[in-house]
Each structure stands twice: as C-alpha cells, then as structure tokens.
Amino acid sequence: MASSNDYEETPSHENHPQDLGYDPNFVPDSVKTFVVHLYRHIREKNVYEIHQMYEGSFQKLSDRMFKESPWPSVEAVAQYVDNDHVFCLLYQEMWFRHLYARLSPSLTQRIESYDNYCSLFQVVLHGVVNMQLPNQWLWDMVDEFVYQFQSFCQYRAKMKNKTEQEIALLRQYDKAWNVYGVLNYLQALVEKSTIIQILEQEKEGQEQFTATDGYDYNGGSNVLKVLGYFSMVGLLRVHCLLGDYHTGLKCLVPIDISQPGVYTSVIGSHITTIYHYGFANLMLRRYVEAIHEFNKVLLYIWKTKQYHQKSPQFDQILKKNEQMYALLATCLSLCPQVKLIEENVNNQLREKYGDKMLRMQRYDDEAYALYDELFSYACPKFITPSAPIYDEPLVNYNQDAYRLQLKLFLYEVKQQQLLSGVRSFLKLYSTISIGKLATYMEVDEPTLRTILMTYKHKTHAVGNDGKIISNADVDFYVSEDVVHVVETKSTKRYGDYFMRQILKFEEIISEMDRVKLD
Numbered sequence: 001m002a003s004s005n006d007y008e009e010t011p012s013h014e015n016h017p018q019d020l021g022y023d024p025n026f027v028p029d030s031v032k033t034f035v036v037h038l039y040r041h042i043r044e045k046n047v048y049e050i051h052q053m054y055e056g057s058f059q060k061l062s063d064r065m066f067k068e069s070p071w072p073s074v075e076a077v078a079q080y081v082d083n084d085h086v087f088c089l090l091y092q093e094m095w096f097r098h099l100y101a102r103l104s105p106s107l108t109q110r111i112e113s114y115d116n117y118c119s120l121f122q123v124v125l126h127g128v129v130n131m132q133l134p135n136q137w138l139w140d141m142v143d144e145f146v147y148q149f150q151s152f153c154q155y156r157a158k159m160k161n162k163t164e165q166e167i168a169l170l171r172q173y174d175k176a177w178n179v180y181g182v183l184n185y186l187q188a189l190v191e192k193s194t195i196i197q198i199l200e201q202e203k204e205g206q207e208q209f210t211a212t213d214g215y216d217y218n219g220g221s222n223v224l225k226v227l228g229y230f231s232m233v234g235l236l237r238v239h240c241l242l243g244d245y246h247t248g249l250k251c252l253v254p255i256d257i258s259q260p261g262v263y264t265s266v267i268g269s270h271i272t273t274i275y276h277y278g279f280a281n282l283m284l285r286r287y288v289e290a291i292h293e294f295n296k297v298l299l300y301i302w303k304t305k306q307y308h309q310k311s312p313q314f315d316q317i318l319k320k321n322e323q324m325y326a327l328l329a330t331c332l333s334l335c336p337q338v339k340l341i342e343e344n345v346n347n348q349l350r351e352k353y354g355d356k357m358l359r360m361q362r363y364d365d366e367a368y369a370l371y372d373e374l375f376s377y378a379c380p381k382f383i384t385p386s387a388p389i390y391d392e393p394l395v396n397y398n399q400d401a402y403r404l405q406l407k408l409f410l411y412e413v414k415q416q417q418l419l420s421g422v423r424s425f426l427k428l429y430s431t432i433s434i435g436k437l438a439t440y441m442e443v444d445e446p447t448l449r450t451i452l453m454t455y456k457h458k459t460h461a462v463g464n465d466g467k468i469i470s471n472a473d474v475d476f477y478v479s480e481d482v483v484h485v486v487e488t489k490s491t492k493r494y495g496d497y498f499m500r501q502i503l504k505f506e507e508i509i510s511e512m513d514r515v516k517l518d
Helices: 029-043 047-065 074-081 085-102 107-126 135-157 164-172 179-193 195-203 223-241 245-252 267-283 287-308 314-334 343-360 365-378 400-426 434-441 445-458 494-517
Strands: 431-433 460-462 468-470 474-479 482-487
Touching: 029 047, 029 074, 029 085, 047 085, 047 135, 074 085, 085 107, 085 135, 107 135, 107 164, 107 179, 107 223, 135 179, 135 223, 135 267, 179 195, 179 223, 195 223, 223 245, 223 267, 245 267, 267 287, 267 314, 267 400, 287 314, 287 343, 287 468, 314 343, 314 365, 314 400, 343 365, 365 400, 400 434, 400 445, 400 474, 431 434, 434 445, 434 482, 445 460
Parallel strands: none
Antiparallel strands: 431 482, 460 468, 474 482
16 A cells, blocks of 8 residues: 555655665665565566565565665665666665655655656566566555655645755656656556456456456466556546546446455555545445445455554555545435445444434534544545646645545535435425425425425436436435335345354354364
8 A cells, every 4th residue: 555654744854865874885685685586586477475575575674674764775786686677677666665655755756766667667568578576566566656646746735845956856857746647657557458458358258367366377477467457546546636536437447346356456455446436436426336335345354454464554454444434424424324334334333433423414513524524534635736836935735635625525515404304304204295395394395396306416426337326215206296205125135144143153163162272
C-alpha cells in the first residue's frame, strides 16, 4: 500500500540525507550480499526467492541499518550487479520508496524519483522485459507512483514557505509529476499490456490470467501484464483524487470485483481497490453498491488481519479498515439498509459509530458536523493537479480540492434532509392519500409532489452499465392521488448463516485440540 507517511503533512524544508552523516558510496557487506542475491534471483526468475528478499530481507535491513538514512546510492551498488540497467532502475525504485517512507524527500529527490519511474516504465513499455516479479512488488510500483504524485501535488500547493531556489526548480521541472504524464503512463501500461482483451478472453476460457495470479509459467514475463492490470486500479485512484468518480469507475470496469481476482492476491491492492470503488460510489449516490463492497472487504479484514500482523503494510491495513468503517457509517446514515450488513461487521460498526449514526439521522447542525467529521477523516487526500501561480504573495492552496469535495458532499446531505421525513411516514402505511400525507408533513400538495419526485430521484442512481439502480429501502408509486408503498423485502442469506456456524465449529474444534495437546 502507500508509504507510511500517507495522509501526513510534509514539511516544506526537508533534511537532506547528507545532513545526517550519510555516505551514499559506502556499501555494507550485508547490502552487497542482498543486491547480489536479488540480482541473481531476478535473472533466474525465481519469484518465490525474490518475494522473500523483497518483503523480508529488504524490510529487515531497512529496520536494522537504514532507519534514519537512505540505502547506499545506485552508483555504489551498480558494480556488484554487472551495472545492469534494469536492475539499477528497480533498485532505485525501492531506494526512493524507502526514502519517502522513512525520511522527507527534497524537491530534487522528488523529481529524480519521477524520472526513475519514467525510465522504468519506458523499459517495460518499449523494451524486451524477460523478468518475473512478485505481484506484491508490481502492485507497490503502481501504488507508490500514484502516492508520490499525490504527495508532490500536496507539496507544490503549499507555496507559503517556499524558498526562491525551490520555486526556480518547480518552474524549471514543470513536467515532473504532471497530471497528464501520470495518467498517460498508467493508460499506456493498460493498453500495451492488452490486459482488457486478456480479461475478456479469460471469460471465454481462452486465457488463464486470473487462475495463475498473472504469472507466466511458460517461461515468459508477467511484468507488463500485471502492471497493466494494477494500473487500472491506479487510474481509479488518480481520478478519485481529482474528484472525477465516473471516469475512475469506468477505468475499473474490466476487473470483475464481485469475484476474487489478481487484485485480491495482494491485500494492499484489494483494500485500495475497494476503498476507492466504495468512495466513488458514495459520491455518486450509489449507496447500496458502496455498502455491499465495504461490507465484503471489512468482513475479509476482520477474518484475516491476524495473518498480516508482520506485513510492512499492517499499519496501513488498519488505517484503511477504520476509514472504511467511517464511510460505511456515512452510507448507512444516508441509506439506512442495515440488512445488507453481515453480523460481525455490524457489531464492529455499532461499537465504533452506533451513537454517531443515530445522531446523524436527525439532520440538525450536530448531524452535519458529524458528517463533516467522518468525511474529513475517511476521504482520500484530494489534489489540485495544476501548477501554482508563482507570483507574490505566495499562498497555500493544498486544502482547496478537499474543501470543494466536502462542500459538494454536505450539499447532498442537506438535500437528503427532505427525504428523512417522507421516508418515516411511508414506512407507516401501505397506502395513503396525497392530501393526508401533505397534512402530516405540513406542506401543500404541490410541494409534497415535488418532495416525492425528489425522493424518487435521490434514491435512484445510474449504474456503470447505464441502468437505473435503486437505493431505496421503501419505494412507492402514485396512482389516482394515492401513494402506494412498496417495501423492499430482505433476501434471506442462508449462506452467511452456515458460514458463521462453520467458523464457530472450527473455533471450537481448534480449542478442543489445544486442550488435548495441553
């Protein structure tokens, strides 16, 4: 997932590694051994060993030797890996990611990291890549590329304390982390990999992409195909950061998220996909779809998080978990369909947000403040992609995009206030005359008809396939001045019930086995 400093403010003046007594040319023996072995495993296409070194050894060495300084420079390690161009690009990708996670990159380093990604993606797009890399690493490349773009936009938008030198560099390197460049690389990876066609052919039984988790067991390379696949998730994330939710969801259409896929093979990818998918649907008023997906992924995290405790991404998993509970609470307050939520998720939700959700349904000033609070905590870190105005006076505008999205969201919440009254009355009747309902709601009949039309509009949305989807727990139709209420029936979910019982029995059996062993 994104680096550990995601969602944090980055200081305008950074510590350069050189200030910390860091010698970029010194290569400890353990680093020599690491790069030599990693280089050999990459040449041999030994994905298992690459994964062990990437997820295990790299993290352990970072914790032990490079907690507060970068790794040795690429120039210093190149001699141990035959000066291999592609390996050096991969090493630098890890080098910069470590720098972003542990330290604060300078503006020059931000620009150099972008150049390194461009060079790496150029090799993948136009060279002959004969490697197999772990999905985890390929996901991290796309994820970090988008994260560093987001981080750069936030950094650039904080103009107030920029030095003349920083402003001169920003002017000089105006193409670095340009939004069109970022989108073009992600789109080029999708197109060159032909991943959309591969996924289509897989449905017809002609391809085995998902069944092999994207790996090529015939001696080929998985790099371009899997980068193309993850780039669709990267495009969804970038468009969410820009507030363009329709386009973001369109980018994800080739991936069937109702089924396990390569995106679920890496937990960071799984969570990032559903977080942004759910958030985009929330902003497009497709609350039922958002609730479905948040429920599924939160249940998955609840069942499996103990297996990820040693993962470098564990803190991010927990943070996204909490943010998705906040988004789920928001969706259910706007669209009260608790029957869509699995029991364990519902218990967690009530524990975290039960009291707030009750208050959010009152639609008073306190409710708006709570919607504001949950949205601010759980939303992506929106960006303004355009370059700043460099003339005096210099101002910070890094919060502008967030404020705009918050304003749009709270405007929608205010519109929902009209619906809470009519919904509560509709729940009490199977039929009621327009006149009677207008009297109860203390409005005239033309106003009530407007409210009913608004209810219809606000409880329906257009899905990705162009079909109208309903978010209504209570629906109605009007015939001869009489409102006929149609309450949606909850479908009994026998599968969930049996799964819960099976899990309980498994827990009991494992407890009994433990007692026997003792």
